[in-house]
Amino acid sequence: MRRTLRTGATTLAVAGLGLAAACGGTPEPGAPAGGGGGGSSDVVTVASWGGRFSEAMVSALAEPFTEETGIEVRVVDSPGNFVSQVQSQHDAGNVQWDIVDSAASSDAQYLYDQGLLTAHPDGLRSTLEAELGEDKLNEYSFTFANHAYVIACADERVEACPTTVEEFFDTEDFPGRRMMPGDASSYSQLITILGQAAGNPVDAALPVDLDTALDELRGIKDDVRVWWTSGDQMEQALQQGEADLGFMYSGRAFNLVDNGLDLTVNWAGVYTPGHTALVADSPNPDGAAQFLEWIASHPEAQAEWSQIMNYSVPHPEALEALPAEEAERLSDWPANRALIADQNVPWYLEHKQEIDRGIQQLIQGG
Known part of the structure; x- marks a missing residue:
C-alpha cells in the first residue's frame, strides 16, 4: 500500500495502458479533468470532487481497473455540483456521466428520488451484498469516502481548541478566526x-427549529472569515492563516497533520458518508457497473485509496488491512463514530428550500 500517488503529475484520464497526465489549470465544473470531451460510450466517465479526491480515484482505482480490464475510465471534476450537472445533462438529453463518486447523502437521495440515479442491476447488487454487506448499501448506491466534518485548530494560533460543537460556537471562551x-x-x-x-x-x-438554528449561525458570523466551498480551500485557509479554527473534512485535517502543520483535530461534528452510484440513462451503463463491481471486490485497492485520503471505505477487509494508527483516524472507528452526529436526510429534504434559502441569505449578508 502506498501513501503517495504513483506519479508527480495528476493523472485524470486513463485509457488502456496509455496514461494521460492532467492538464494545468482548473477545469470547469463537469468538464473532463485532463482534457477531452465526456460522454463517449467507449469509456466510463466518473464525476468526482477534484484535487486529491480525483487523484486518489485515478491512482488507487481507475488505473488498476484499466490495467486489468482494458476499459478506459475518465474522471471529471465537479466539486459540489453533482445535482445541477446531472439535472442539466438530463434536461438537455445529453447525459455524459456514468457514475457519481461519493455524492453527499442529501444530493444522492434527491437525485434518486428525481429518477436521475438508477437502482443497482441484479448482478451488481449481488456482488455488492456479498463483498460489502447490506449495511453499506441502499437500493442505488454504496457508501464510499465516509468521513466527518470535524473541528480542527491551528495550534500556533489557538490557545484552546473546542472539543464540542457548542464550544465552537462560544467565541468568547474560544476566540479565533473561524471557517465554515x-x-x-x-x-x-x-x-x-x-x-x-x-x-x-x-x-x-x-x-x-430553523430560526433557532440560524440564530446560532448569526451569532458567530462576524468571526467566520472563510466560507469554504472545496477541500483545497479549507486546507489553504488553515495553512495560510486565513482561519485559525473551523469545521473541515476529517481526511483533509489529517492531510495537513501529515504535511507538518501543528493541528488539533477533535471529533465533534457530523458523520458524512459518500454515496457512489450509477447515473440514469448514462452512455456506458455496462462498463460503469463493471467498474463498481471491481471496486467492491478489490479491498486492497480500497485500502490504498483510504491511505491516500484518510477516509473510510466500505469493505471490512480493507479497514482490517490498515495500520491501527491510520484506522483510528477514520470516521467509522468506533470511538470517533460515537462522537459525531448523523444527518437526518429525510427531514432535511422535506425542508430543503427553506433551510437552503435561510443559510444562503445569512452567508450573503442577510
Whole structure:
C-alpha cells in the first residue's frame, strides 16, 4: 500500500495502458479533468470532487481497473455540483456521466428520488451484498469516502481548541478566526451542526427549529472569515492563516497533520458518508457497473485509496488491512463514530428550500 500517488503529475484520464497526465489549470465544473470531451460510450466517465479526491480515484482505482480490464475510465471534476450537472445533462438529453463518486447523502437521495440515479442491476447488487454487506448499501448506491466534518485548530494560533460543537460556537471562551462550510452541497451537514449548537444531543441533532438554528449561525458570523466551498480551500485557509479554527473534512485535517502543520483535530461534528452510484440513462451503463463491481471486490485497492485520503471505505477487509494508527483516524472507528452526529436526510429534504434559502441569505449578508 502506498501513501503517495504513483506519479508527480495528476493523472485524470486513463485509457488502456496509455496514461494521460492532467492538464494545468482548473477545469470547469463537469468538464473532463485532463482534457477531452465526456460522454463517449467507449469509456466510463466518473464525476468526482477534484484535487486529491480525483487523484486518489485515478491512482488507487481507475488505473488498476484499466490495467486489468482494458476499459478506459475518465474522471471529471465537479466539486459540489453533482445535482445541477446531472439535472442539466438530463434536461438537455445529453447525459455524459456514468457514475457519481461519493455524492453527499442529501444530493444522492434527491437525485434518486428525481429518477436521475438508477437502482443497482441484479448482478451488481449481488456482488455488492456479498463483498460489502447490506449495511453499506441502499437500493442505488454504496457508501464510499465516509468521513466527518470535524473541528480542527491551528495550534500556533489557538490557545484552546473546542472539543464540542457548542464550544465552537462560544467565541468568547474560544476566540479565533473561524471557517465554515459555505457550499450548498454541505447544507445538510451545516444544519446538523447548528442543531447541536442549539443544544440538541449528538444522537438527535435534528430536527431543529430553523430560526433557532440560524440564530446560532448569526451569532458567530462576524468571526467566520472563510466560507469554504472545496477541500483545497479549507486546507489553504488553515495553512495560510486565513482561519485559525473551523469545521473541515476529517481526511483533509489529517492531510495537513501529515504535511507538518501543528493541528488539533477533535471529533465533534457530523458523520458524512459518500454515496457512489450509477447515473440514469448514462452512455456506458455496462462498463460503469463493471467498474463498481471491481471496486467492491478489490479491498486492497480500497485500502490504498483510504491511505491516500484518510477516509473510510466500505469493505471490512480493507479497514482490517490498515495500520491501527491510520484506522483510528477514520470516521467509522468506533470511538470517533460515537462522537459525531448523523444527518437526518429525510427531514432535511422535506425542508430543503427553506433551510437552503435561510443559510444562503445569512452567508450573503442577510
